[in-house]
Amino acid sequence: MTTQIRDAVLSFYETVDTRAPHDVVALFSPTAVYRRPGYEPMRGAAELLAFYGGGRVIAAGAHTIETVVVDGDRAAVQGRFDGVLRDGQQIRLRFADFFCFEAGGLVAERDTYFDAPAV
Secondary structure, X not given: OHHHHHHHHHHHHHHHHOOOHHHHHOOXXXXXXXXXOOOOOEEHHHHHHHHHHHHOOEEEEXXXXXXXXXXXXXXXXXXEEEEEEOOOOEEEEEEEEEEXXXXXXXXXXXXXXXXXXXX
């Protein structure tokens, strides 16, 4: 299971970086919860689609994953994001994500933390 979770995590960031909101939301359970600084917790497909489809202040960019630690159905991720915000500002920041996966490999919970103000 460790390899499956690690692969799911890496695939998750590749999908997010493509900026295809429906593809990203498809990686989440229908009852998923995503907690991120600066936003109310997002619950379910409709709220996640609103976020990834336009509510996210990030316009484009790429994640570089440095560490993935898997424990059962949970994963902790550390990495860097380089990109541009919707207002044109270039950003580079470090992040940590914590995932909980359902048995089918969908994301049930995600918590994100940044070393910068909410992005």
